[in-house]
Each structure stands twice: as C-alpha cells, then as structure tokens.
Amino acid sequence: MTDAPHHPDGPAARPKLAAADVRARKTGPKLAMVTAYDYPTARLAEAAGIDLLLVGDSLGMVVLGYAGTAAVTMDEILHHTRPVVRAAPGTHVVADLPFLSYHVSDAQAIENAGRLIKEGGADAVKLEGGRPMAGRIRAIAGAGIPVMAHVGLTPQSAGGLGGWRVQGQDVDSALGIIADAEAVAEAGAYAVVVEAVPSELGKLITARVPIPTIGIGAGSGCDGQVLVCTDLLGIEDRLSPKFSKRYAELGAATRDAFARFAAEVRAGVFPDAAHAYAMKSDVAAALRQAARGPEPGHDPAQW
C-alpha cells in the first residue's frame, strides 16, 4: 500500500492499492474497476469503494464526442487524469496511453507513460496489444512504471480486428489471445484487461496467467470486472454493448431534471423564496427610497 496524498476533504478514508497489491488480488477478492473522466464521478466511485479507476481513452467517445478512441491525445488524457486523481486519493488510478503515444519506440512509450505518472498523478498506465506489445511493456515496466495490458478486443485497432466484434471465437484466434495474455504477463504487466471474448476463453486465460484478469465482456471467470461509467450509470444511450449492465438510469433522470428546470424558469416558478436571498425590510425600504430617481418613465409604483 502507498501513502495517500493530501486531499482537500481530509485524509483518504482507506489506503490506496499499489500495483503490487492489485497483482496480489489474483487470489481474490475480485477487483471492481470503473472508468472515470472527472472529479465528481471519481469522488463518488471512491466513496462507493471501487478498487480501481481507469481514465480510459473511451473518454473520446463518451465525453468528447469523437467517433472512436484513436483521436484522443496525450493532453486530453492528462487533462482528465488530474481531476480524477485529485478526487480519489485512496484509489488506484490507471491512465490509458492513447493511440500512437507508445507505438513508435520504447523511448516514446516510456516518455509518455512517465508524463501520465508525473504530470497526471496516475498510479499506472494501460496500453493495448498482446505479443507485439510485449517489448514496450517490458521497457515501460523496466523504467519503474506499472503497466496494465489490454487484450482481446482492443478498440484503438478495432478496424484491423474486423470492427467492434467478439474476439477469439475459433480455436486459432482463441489460442492467439491466450498467447497474448501470457506474453504481456511475462513482459511485466501487473494486470490485464480482457475485452469481448467468450466466457469460456476469459476463464481459460484467467487460469493460464499469473496476473489478475479484469474482464469487460469476458464472463464471470475473470479476477475482476471493469465497466465504462456512462454505460453502468445509464447515461449513454447511443450504444449498448451486450456485456454492459445499467445499474441506474441517470440519463433519463438528468434529461427530466433539465426539462423541469426549463419549464419552471419559463413559468416564473423558479426561483421561489426558498431559493433566493431576502433583504431586511428596513434596508429594502431605504433602498427603494434611495433608488427612486428622477428618470423619465420611472414608475415608483412598480417597486
């Protein structure tokens, strides 16, 4: 466990999991991870006892309105990592390395991973890819930066995988994903996200690798689960992946609250006295007197 940083709300209520603690959770209890991109969401997730927060590059799609994750930049991930870290001093925060921020060379990968830790305050970074990324993972981990890997469906390269499809549905491709998971574990990743594979494969990978598997659409056999917060909260209504369960309907509740506010403003019902500042009656009388001016058209009766 690492010391929690200073927090404006007071000391963190619980010690933060370090990467080694996350790795030790291979033997349970299961890890619960959600994405977060802002201060209020991260604060609520910590208060709820979520183990890990991910500033995922899903940011691009669910917050920034991009068509995919590939356009997300280092600066955007950094901008959203900082408030999450400030809001959740007792929670292990993982920041995604965006597309092409780690593909060029080991040096580029270490430099950008280092920025997410030093400038963003993240505890670890995540990158996508299996066997081809083993060298990068070794380089980043060798620089002392904990790396979470991500295999199966890897959204940054979804085009090359035939779109947003379940992966590993035949023996060859399933064996390939097992080999990917083994390679990233061997390269030094402390945990691995396994996305969109059949449950049987999620279970097999979990049995084969010595690090925790964190599933998203990979069945209940994984060592942990992650969901995108806007899916879980029922805010996202354009996409609804089969694996994503809605635990609330905040989208409908938010729309309803905005509509009621607009209707009350238009009807002159909001703000009422309970939501406005009153002035002492003698001060108000003196003010009316002082403000009564000689301007033409001024009608004191309106006061």
Ligand code: KIV
């Ligand atoms: O960016 C993201 O939100 C992710 C999750 C889908 C694991 O990588």
